[in-house]
Amino acid sequence: MSEKKILLGNEAIARGAYEAGVKVSSAYPGTPSTEMSESLVQYDEIYAEWAPNEKVATEVAIGASIAGVRSMCCMKHVGVNVAADPLYTAAYAGVRG
16 A cells, blocks of 8 residues: 655645656746745656746746656746747747657
């Protein structure tokens, strides 16, 4: 029987990413999304980095995905405005990971 553990929401997102096979995570810090990346670094199998802005974080995740690696990007909801260019391009170019 598996051990039950109580997690905060962002910790649960990080755990879900780990269990889903995410190998690359790039993020731009800002509450509340900061805690996701802070939780991801506990998993040795995941490469997690801070990016200089939301656009770069999105580009790193998209690049890893194009290479076939399951990836994720974390930012505040208002940061999606900064990440819009690569996000729109990925929507029609497609990704694999």
